[in-house]
Amino acid sequence: MQFLYSGLTSGSVYGLVALGFNIIYNTTGIINFAQGEFVMIGGMLIYTLFAVMGLPFPIAFIGAVGGAFVMGILFEKVFIRLTKIKNELNLITVTIAASIIIRDLAMHFWGRDSLPVKEFIPVFNIQLPGGVMSSQSILVIAVSLFVAFGLNMFLKKSKYGKAMRASFDDPIAAETCGINVSNIRVMSFGVAALLGAVAGVIIAPIMFVTYDDGIMTGLKGFAAAILGGMGNFGAAIAGGLLLGILESFSASIIPSGLKDAVAFIVILIILFVKPDGLFGKKKVHRV
Amino acid sequence: MLEVKSLHVSYGGVQALTNVSVHVSKGEFVSLIGSNGAGKTTLLNSIMNIVGKQKGTAIFDGKDVTKFGTSQIVTSGMALVPEGRRVFSNMSVLENLEMGGFKRPAAEVKNKLEEIVKMFPVLGERGYQMAGMLSGGEQQMLAIGRALMSNPRILLMDEPSMGLAPLVIKEVYEKLKVLAESGLTILLVEQNASMALKYAQRGYVLENGRIIMQGKASELLGDNEVKRAYLGKEYKEKWER
Numbered sequence: 001m002q003f004l005y006s007g008l009t010s011g012s013v014y015g016l017v018a019l020g021f022n023i024i025y026n027t028t029g030i031i032n033f034a035q036g037e038f039v040m041i042g043g044m045l046i047y048t049l050f051a052v053m054g055l056p057f058p059i060a061f062i063g064a065v066g067g068a069f070v071m072g073i074l075f076e077k078v079f080i081r082l083t084k085i086k087n088e089l090n091l092i093t094v095t096i097a098a099s100i101i102i103r104d105l106a107m108h109f110w111g112r113d114s115l116p117v118k119e120f121i122p123v124f125n126i127q128l129p130g131g132v133m134s135s136q137s138i139l140v141i142a143v144s145l146f147v148a149f150g151l152n153m154f155l156k157k158s159k160y161g162k163a164m165r166a167s168f169d170d171p172i173a174a175e176t177c178g179i180n181v182s183n184i185r186v187m188s189f190g191v192a193a194l195l196g197a198v199a200g201v202i203i204a205p206i207m208f209v210t211y212d213d214g215i216m217t218g219l220k221g222f223a224a225a226i227l228g229g230m231g232n233f234g235a236a237i238a239g240g241l242l243l244g245i246l247e248s249f250s251a252s253i254i255p256s257g258l259k260d261a262v263a264f265i266v267i268l269i270i271l272f273v274k275p276d277g278l279f280g281k282k283k284v285h286r287v
Numbered sequence: 288m289l290e291v292k293s294l295h296v297s298y299g300g301v302q303a304l305t306n307v308s309v310h311v312s313k314g315e316f317v318s319l320i321g322s323n324g325a326g327k328t329t330l331l332n333s334i335m336n337i338v339g340k341q342k343g344t345a346i347f348d349g350k351d352v353t354k355f356g357t358s359q360i361v362t363s364g365m366a367l368v369p370e371g372r373r374v375f376s377n378m379s380v381l382e383n384l385e386m387g388g389f390k391r392p393a394a395e396v397k398n399k400l401e402e403i404v405k406m407f408p409v410l411g412e413r414g415y416q417m418a419g420m421l422s423g424g425e426q427q428m429l430a431i432g433r434a435l436m437s438n439p440r441i442l443l444m445d446e447p448s449m450g451l452a453p454l455v456i457k458e459v460y461e462k463l464k465v466l467a468e469s470g471l472t473i474l475l476v477e478q479n480a481s482m483a484l485k486y487a488q489r490g491y492v493l494e495n496g497r498i499i500m501q502g503k504a505s506e507l508l509g510d511n512e513v514k515r516a517y518l519g520k521e522y523k524e525k526w527e528r
């Protein structure tokens with residue numbers, strides 16, 4: 001049971017990152033390999049605003065995720081917008097280059113050391129059937145589920161959320177409705193960055209924040225998205241939780257140094273055996 | 288009301304429209320016919336600026352909309368029912384309609400929605416179903432309803448008969464007739480020349496990206512050249528079936 005609990009904690013973070021991958025995949029058809037960098041940015045911003053400047057947590061939280069949202073928008077306006085020929089290969093290459101630039105900038109701002117962020121809530125352990133969970137871990141799971149639920153409501157109920165789904169569904173038809181699809185694309189980068197930053201903030205007190213966190217988190221979120229099946233939000237969360245649990249259980253059978261390999265083994269197995277993901281629908285071809 | 292002048296459009300060097308001029312007066316129902324690949328869709332898409340214009344102008348209600356973005360064109364009072372309907376298949380029927388009114392204030396959207404459901408009862412009955420589950424005819428009604436949600440003064444229709452059974456085609460055209468009689472201006476493009484010309488007042492014939500004929504719809508229907516090139520084939524196809 002203990003493995004399950006720790007798996008759910010890291011899994012919900014992967015789920016949030018996987019959601020970010022999905023949103024951008026849906027609007028642009030690409031994998032944004034800089035997605036993990038926004039998790040790092042979220043962690044770094046909460047370090048600066050909360051741990052260094054000592055702002056009250058709610059304000060620091062809004063500052064961190066709001067800052068990441070703006071960076072996501074700038075990311076689209078600079079890296080994606082300026083790419084002349086927007087085919088998938090070019091855009092994916094651009095996101096990889098951008099992720100390296102962001103990481104290097106972060107190293108200059110925040111240095112190479114792992115930075116500690118103190119807890120935002122009182123820390124205590126909660127006794128659960130077959131194991132314990134810290135209040136921190138429960139917060140991580142609760143926030144992730146809450147954010148996933150909030151995103152779902154945004155997409156289902158709000159006018160702009162619906163416009164986003166319309167643009168995923170058929171960008172040309174969306175244009176004919178008067179929806180400015182390129183603005184929607186910009187917004188999707190902002191929302192994806194925000195989701196990543198939420199993950200970065202809530203995980204910061206559990207794991208230190210380091211400038212190069214984005215690589216591993218990004219790849220695991222990607223593995224979760226592939227595991228669930230691209231283009232499906234519920235599946236992203238499920239894929240994240242499943243990956244977290246797999247990782248956690250594998251620690252009991254393989255050396256813990258190999259724990260990170262689990263995500264990549266998962267990617268390979270899925271791509272070999274079930275390329276649409278566990279819960280994925282058959283891909284529809286975009287025109 | 289709509290005046291398209293000397294329009295040239297090309298796709299990466301391949302000329303799709305050459306010097307096309309079309310005008311539609313207020314309250315008119317105009318059909319433009321042409322065979323597959325003639326450039327009908329290109330014409331409507333370039334008026335809406337979904338496809339870029341190489342040369343030429345589009346004046347709508349005295350306003351030069353040549354360089355307007357698609358969303359601005361919709362705001363100015365034009366709406367397109369695209370070829371193949373292109374409903375949002377993973378969204379409900381009501382959500383589809385709501386998206387059609389994206390640029391309109393919420394109160395107006397609500398009124399318009401009621402109006403459209405009254406006109407197309409089937410859209411009300413299936414309001415909460417995913418649009419992808421509807422039949423082709425129902426999807427066509429939905430696409431028309433969605434376009435009407437923006438409260439347009441002119442409706443551009445691309446190939447409404449595509450893939451539909453003859454009875455359903457008739458039903459769609461009857462709805463268009465009602466809309467036209469209520470004062471909506473319509474520019475329709477079609478391969479199905481007999482239907483398109485039967486319901487229109489005026490028509491154009493597009494061939495290889497050029498307008499080769501224009502005139503009263505009834506005269507075009509009776510024209511020997513049109514009969515041979517556009518109606519003849521259909522009649523023959525009917526025989527073969």
Ligand SMILES: Nc1ncnc2c1ncn2[C@@H]1O[C@H](COP(=O)(O)OP(=O)(O)O)[C@@H](O)[C@H]1O
Pocket residue numbers: 298301303321322323324325326327328329330
């Ligand atoms: N996106 C495109 N890229 C290149 N050529 C195109 C494109 N769309 C249409 N065409 C070409 O332009 C011509 C006109 O096409 P279209 O406007 O779709 O004709 P229609 O609607 O009358 O069938 C055709 O020769 C077609 O092959």
Ligand SMILES: [Mg+2]
Pocket residue numbers: 327328329370446
């Ligand atoms: Mg066409």
